[in-house]
Every structure is written in structure tokens, then in C-alpha cells.
Amino acid sequence: MEVDLTPIMIFLGAFALAFGIRYLSNKEKMAMIERGINPGISTDIKKPTPSPFWSLKFGLLFVGVGLGLLLAMVTSRMMFGEEITGTEEGQQVAIFFGFITLMGGAGLIISYLVEKKWMEK
Numbered sequence: 001m002e003v004d005l006t007p008i009m010i011f012l013g014a015f016a017l018a019f020g021i022r023y024l025s026n027k028e029k030m031a032m033i034e035r036g037i038n039p040g041i042s043t044d045i046k047k048p049t050p051s052p053f054w055s056l057k058f059g060l061l062f063v064g065v066g067l068g069l070l071l072a073m074v075t076s077r078m079m080f081g082e083e084i085t086g087t088e089e090g091q092q093v094a095i096f097f098g099f100i101t102l103m104g105g106a107g108l109i110i111s112y113l114v115e116k117k118w119m120e121k
Contacts, residue, residue: 053118057111064107065100072099 029039076092
């Protein structure tokens, strides 16, 4: 009878990780208190600045992915027709992934250019 130890090891690893992070955080705070530094106010950690362009970025990404799917469908229909054999199916998958990543990347580049232009003003 074989026992699968994967779930047990995942649980133990997650517990050890959480315990280790908490333990080291407490040690760091105690060292700060010993040196006379307030551990509640840390000057080393910078909070990320909120970006006003998240919706633009994701919108253009999804528009690019949608255009990529549309172009991939049109291209695969033009190349292979309605009937697709088993050997052509792998090529069709490559066309779909290629167009999705290409157009999604183009959407992100357009988002970057719009953000850059806005920041220069």
C-alpha cells in the first residue's frame, strides 16, 4: 500500500513558511526596539504608488487579446479551411497563441505610450 505524501508535505511546507516569516518578523521588530527605533514606522519600506492607468492597461490588453483571437481565427480558416486534420491542429494552436500574445503585447505597448505621453505633460 503506497501513501501519497504530497498533500502532507505541502501542508507542512506552508506551515513552516508562515511560521518562519512570523518568527523573523518578530526578531526584526525586537532588534529595532533594542536600538530605540519605533518598529511601527519603517523608513525602509516604500508603499507602491497607485497607478491611475490600471483600467486603461487591462482594457487595451483585453482588446488586444480579442483582436488576436479574431485574427487567429480568420488566419486559420484561410490557411486550413473548414476541415482540420490532426496534423494541422497543432499548427492552428500555434497560430492562436502567437496572435494572442502579439496583439496583447501591442495593447500593453499602446498603454505604455499613452501613460508616457500623459506623464510628460
